Amino acid sequence: MRRRQFLASGTALLSVAVAGCVHPAVVLDMDEATATDITNEVSITADPGSEEYSVVSSALENGSATRRGRSDLFDPADTVRVDDSFYEVSETRLGSSEVTVYEVRIDFDPADSTAELGEIEYGDLPEVDHQRLEQIVSEDPPTQDGDDIGIEYGTAEEVGNESVFVPEQQYDIMVHDGNRYRIGVDSRTASEAEYRYEVTEVAPDVETFADQVREQYLFTLSGLSDAEKEVVEEAIDGGYFQDDDAFQSVIDRIRDHEGISVDDFYGTWLLEYEDVDYLTYAEW
Structure with missing residues (x-):
């Protein structure tokens, strides 16, 4: 799951905070991932009635769309979901005024x-x-x-x-x-x-887009020692928060693969463990 979601919702983190710690030193959290979970992780949804929805819908209908605003509407890395389809959005700044x-x-x-x-x-x-x-x-x-x-x-x-x-x-x-x-x-x-928008369809439905994400990011976590398996099983059950050798070994295995979103000390990956897909969030 995304870092901001995990920090906001993790019950394990809450119990640690209540005990007096602001945040555990390390985290490994693995959530079973459906196609919808996967697409939600790597896209934003433009809800009907929102400015994002209006801009993308207009661009689809007319070939392009324009708007005036005091900031960008989209992050260049975002894939945007409108209804059941997914799009890349090109946002070009044309000029500005006070x-x-x-x-x-x-x-x-x-x-x-x-x-x-x-x-x-x-x-x-x-x-x-x-x-x-x-x-x-x-x-x-x-x-x-x-x-x-x-x-x-x-x-x-x-x-x-x-x-x-x-x-x-x-x-x-x-x-x-x-x-x-x-x-x-x-x-x-x-x-x-003033901004101009053009859109390109990435996938026509959730399953197609999820398959594209799997093709790029999914890897299999296998060949684990008993100690590493205990780390993974606990991460699936509710989160692992112990900075020990087994944890670091699992993290090293995960970091050998391309992540969906990776920073210096945390990241999110899509992995398969024992034939099940997991969105995996880690801090080390």
Whole structure:
């Protein structure tokens, strides 16, 4: 599994953290891998309604697509899944210009809650403001001094004409459940680029793409000593975290092969052990 997923979800890591250690020194974790697991490991999914989905769908329909944005939309190494098919996406930066980007700041416990511009109930906000602020006001508000949180609204073009805060601020007090919050608006200059996208199909379905990944990365872990087998079996059962000779021997065997993602001290591999495919994450 991917490193960030393992660190977030590993119950073994949690138990170690509770015991007082931030993180074990070494890790070997082996998860049985279906075709879907394999494709999820080496691709990103563009969900319907997302900007990524819209761009790829438009490029497929029209041969190419363009968008304006303040950052790249895709990593060059990413294979993108749209519905059940997989694509390589070419993202070309065509040119850039300067734009004004707005941020709405909220002070949840202002020293002075008297309105200077005006006050508005949260429930009366236009939809564009309601959507951007909904998650913020639905949680327990922070209580530190000064502005508690900032929400990037984007450019005036992205916001549209309905907002009561951006680009022209009409209210400086927002009332929610009887609480009075002070609203501030900041702006900054940012670079916005125009991008052109072209897509090439890599595989028409999950099974085909998984087979391609297996062909590139899959290897068989075999010929192990009894001590090495114990390491692997424990890694399959829930994770191995002991920095001993058997662990290092297994890691050396794994590192002899091409990994899906490998850094200086950790990596992810696809291997077969006793006729079963495993996504294998290791730290050493």
